[in-house]
Amino acid sequence: MAYEKRPDSSRRSERSRTAILDAAMAQVAELGYQKTTIEGIAARAGVGKQTIYRWWRSKGEVLFDAVEMSIEEGAGAVEGEEPALPDTGDIAADLKTVLRATVDEFTDPRLGPVLRALNTEIQIDEALAERNRTRSLEPGWAAYEARLRAAQEAGQIDADADVRTVVEMLTGPLTYRWLFQTGPLTHAYADTLADMTLKAVGRD
Amino acid sequence: MAYEKRPDSSRRSERSRTAILDAAMAQVAELGYQKTTIEGIAARAGVGKQTIYRWWRSKGEVLFDAVEMSIEEGAGAVEGEEPALPDTGDIAADLKTVLRATVDEFTDPRLGPVLRALNTEIQIDEALAERNRTRSLEPGWAAYEARLRAAQEAGQIDADADVRTVVEMLTGPLTYRWLFQTGPLTHAYADTLADMTLKAVGRD
Amino acid sequence: MAYEKRPDSSRRSERSRTAILDAAMAQVAELGYQKTTIEGIAARAGVGKQTIYRWWRSKGEVLFDAVEMSIEEGAGAVEGEEPALPDTGDIAADLKTVLRATVDEFTDPRLGPVLRALNTEIQIDEALAERNRTRSLEPGWAAYEARLRAAQEAGQIDADADVRTVVEMLTGPLTYRWLFQTGPLTHAYADTLADMTLKAVGRD
Amino acid sequence: MAYEKRPDSSRRSERSRTAILDAAMAQVAELGYQKTTIEGIAARAGVGKQTIYRWWRSKGEVLFDAVEMSIEEGAGAVEGEEPALPDTGDIAADLKTVLRATVDEFTDPRLGPVLRALNTEIQIDEALAERNRTRSLEPGWAAYEARLRAAQEAGQIDADADVRTVVEMLTGPLTYRWLFQTGPLTHAYADTLADMTLKAVGRD
DNA sequence: GAATAAGCGAGACGGTACGTCCTGTCTTGAG
DNA sequence: CTCAAGACAGGACGTACCGTCTCGCTTATTC
Missing domain, CATH: 1.10.357.10 (Tetracycline Repressor, domain 2)
Structure with a gap:
């Protein structure tokens, strides 16, 4: 059985998590996706690179979460709520x-x-x-x-x-x-x- | 007026061109697109990096041509022919x-x-x-x-x-x-x- | 006057102290001095990093103590005894x-x-x-x-x-x-x- | 037979070599040996890190050469000359x-x-x-x-x-x-x- | 036939980012 | 309080490629 040490998510810093996702969105907005780097996100978020690598495996994953957070903020969606289409009968x-x-x-x-x-x-x-x-x-x-x-x-x-x-x-x-x-x-x-x-x- | 020196395509080495496109396809087949690098293509093709940079502006362009060559080889298509749908009436x-x-x-x-x-x-x-x-x-x-x-x-x-x-x-x-x-x-x-x-x- | 909080050495864990010094010697024996790290010593000793930093200021200090302990063990030397050369007259x-x-x-x-x-x-x-x-x-x-x-x-x-x-x-x-x-x-x-x-x- | 690719020293940039050795001495003078880093030397010399790693295997080797250069400059020593003690008869x-x-x-x-x-x-x-x-x-x-x-x-x-x-x-x-x-x-x-x-x- | 100039293989160069490792500090929960 | 555990900000490591550059070598005109 392959053993792999996983970080303890109960001790995760919410402050860092948010800072990283915000910084990621900001970097993409300024530089575009390609020129956005993990190093750049870390620097902008005031965070060590390892803190990003500890919780995400790639730039793509970070931005996936960042976008998700952005959409949820915008929509004010309740956590875990299933999306549904309106049903007006028409x-x-x-x-x-x-x-x-x-x-x-x-x-x-x-x-x-x-x-x-x-x-x-x-x-x-x-x-x-x-x-x-x-x-x-x-x-x-x-x-x-x-x-x-x-x-x-x-x-x-x-x-x-x-x-x-x-x-x-x-x-x-x-x-x-x-x-x-x-x-x-x-x-x-x-x-x-x-x-x-x-x-x-x-x-x- | 911006002046830009362009290479003389009449002196271009067909042997190198083909080797590069072949190597590019081979590298993608073996490593995937992401891990394919210009350096790797050049090494595999037995070609200087500059020879790639002289004729293409990016990895994408090289592969675009490589794929085009692959398709043409496969289809035996006549150069410049416009594609058309069959018209059987149905x-x-x-x-x-x-x-x-x-x-x-x-x-x-x-x-x-x-x-x-x-x-x-x-x-x-x-x-x-x-x-x-x-x-x-x-x-x-x-x-x-x-x-x-x-x-x-x-x-x-x-x-x-x-x-x-x-x-x-x-x-x-x-x-x-x-x-x-x-x-x-x-x-x-x-x-x-x-x-x-x-x-x-x-x-x- | 600079104030610096010092740990209370009366509550120090002798078990940890010994484990750290043993682990330090073992790491140096296996990896050499350069590749020995505080993190590695702590892990091997089953000790928190802070426990090392609380009592020593550097890797060098830890190993100094570790060597001292090794020599004393080997020599069975009495604590505090002044070393002296033999005097046979010759x-x-x-x-x-x-x-x-x-x-x-x-x-x-x-x-x-x-x-x-x-x-x-x-x-x-x-x-x-x-x-x-x-x-x-x-x-x-x-x-x-x-x-x-x-x-x-x-x-x-x-x-x-x-x-x-x-x-x-x-x-x-x-x-x-x-x-x-x-x-x-x-x-x-x-x-x-x-x-x-x-x-x-x-x-x- | 182990094969290892070696750089072509005939194409080595003398300008870079000198800049690196000078920067190394300067960094050590300012920061001390311990705080001198390869990254710092490279930055100060205006050189890519790889250019250092291409020709030296460690910080120590760089400084060894840097000191050698310093001494030779100071002594105005002829290249390859064997050192010798004076012989006045006394x-x-x-x-x-x-x-x-x-x-x-x-x-x-x-x-x-x-x-x-x-x-x-x-x-x-x-x-x-x-x-x-x-x-x-x-x-x-x-x-x-x-x-x-x-x-x-x-x-x-x-x-x-x-x-x-x-x-x-x-x-x-x-x-x-x-x-x-x-x-x-x-x-x-x-x-x-x-x-x-x-x-x-x-x-x- | 020699001179000239391009493309070419090779790879050193200044850079940038990578992903890893370790430092020394801080926080949490158990004893 | 000390302690084990380990997340954190920070920063250097050594590596991999980027795109540019310079070096001789080979070819193909051009004189």
Whole structure:
């Protein structure tokens, strides 16, 4: 059995943790993801490098947490709360609401670039990819799928449509435009995607 | 007026060029994109570092060319030929043909990882992004759009549908699954995407 | 007046003290003086780092004590006893006895290397140097000088010779060979030094 | 056969070499040997750390060369010239001349401390010790021994005295006083040592 | 056919960041 | 209070690459 010494997280300094995450966001904002270094984050946070290496394994992980903290602060989200789509009874309206929110997040001048960089890092770092899937993507899909299944039960969309594929038809094109910057990322585009996708699974 | 000396490409050593591109592919295959270095490529190719820096501006550019060379070798493609979708008259079948081919390229064990890494680099290096758009993405879209417009004229799909959005509904989800590794990338999935998208723009 | 809090030595753990000194000797034996660290000693002794820093100011001090303990254990010396040279009436024989003992100590495979390393540290740490002079060197000289003065009174050596210089002529070359490893450190060499030195101060 | 890549010394930058040695001496003068770091030397010399590690294996080696350069500059010594003792025919006077010079070197406020630190390092670093023996000590001894043999042939000292031991009786006590700072290091002391040693080997 | 000038292999150079190690201080909880 | 444990800020270590540079060598014109 492989033995590996782990730090005692009960004695972790909250002050350092926060300082590091703040410094990480600030460095990325100023220098961009590539030129942000662990050394730079440590210096800016007034922290020893080892304190970063003790709790994170890479720059990517630090920024993953930093972004998470930023989003939670902004949203005032309750810890551990599962995300959910609104359910007004109008499936089209509800999808548009959440897709527009996604557009807003992607185009946010503060978060957008970091998110893009992290999605980059995911291509290379399998640990980060796994974390992204379980902490970020899957909760989002679950929320979409729950709302879509409600719509199926309400007879608003085909009962036999694969909800997972529907989710991908909604978020795939949006993410594609965002990552490759191949077209404007607007609320109108979000609406179009919702409308067209619903047409593909609508009962007519 | 800024003056910049450019190397005389007529005196360029073809032997070195090929050795570098081969070495680059080999290094990525062995070590992965991240751990591949210009120094390593040079050493493996038996070439001075300057010879790489003289002709390329970054590791990304080298690999971009290396991949291009790999694909051309494999496909035996004629230089400068515009790609085009087949037109059998059956729009669904034609779309499936090309989407399946894309699936095959993405899942190719040799090319896939490099392509994914390059899509990473694109997020950071604007020159590379531009090059990717003009040399890779746009010719692809143009081919899709041409075929879709033909289908519109044939009355097979809605005449007022925005072909660009349709292209994104086809390739967006596919690329998403590929980049984030969130589900199996199969021919069946390609077919489903084609069918659902056509349903969204079908005439009823 | 500067105030400095000192630990209460009456509550000091003898168990820890011994464990630290043993661990220190063991680490030096295994890794050499340079690679021995306070952290390593603490870990090996099963002791907190602070317990070392509370009672010693440097690695050098710890090892000074550790060596002292080792020597006392070996010699079974009575605490506080002043060292003295034998006085058989034969000055040459007596000097040879003690010089040979010094040779034995220097060439002891366990103590030798640590002693050499400590002589290193003395060059840098004035507190340690002072301690070395008063606890180690001066008692030794005093013993030599007492014996030499007895020899002067007995008319065996020049009455006007400077005993301090004579001591240095005996121990200087020995220490030199030991520190710089410039020649074999043998009983024969010790004897030669005694004989030649006595010739220099002999009455003719 | 072990293969180890060695740098090409014909392409070595003399400018960097000199800058490093100068910076090393300056750092030691300002901070002392212990607080002098390779990083600090590199920064002060305006040189990359690797340039130091490429040509030297340790701080000690750098300073060994730095001191050597300092001495040569001071002495205006011809490269590769063997040191030799003066030979005026008066062995006592000649020995005093060179012992006094050694005293002067040891007490030189600029060189002394570095020399002491290096003699420290020698206790620990066998490579450095070897180098010290062959480049520093042995040439010195050879010079002494040559002069002493001449004196033997001239009938000034015992023909059967071991010249090596005589050298050690001259330099050993001097070095001892210097390293352990156990007494004043003066010309008078040098003279006493010469006189007493000669008395030990004199023909009377 | 010699002279000139480019590309080339090689690798030293000034730098920057890496990830590790250790220092000496501080904090926590057990005895 | 001392102690074991170990997190912390700090800083040097020695390594790996970066992108630039300089050195001879090989080639290919150009005179």
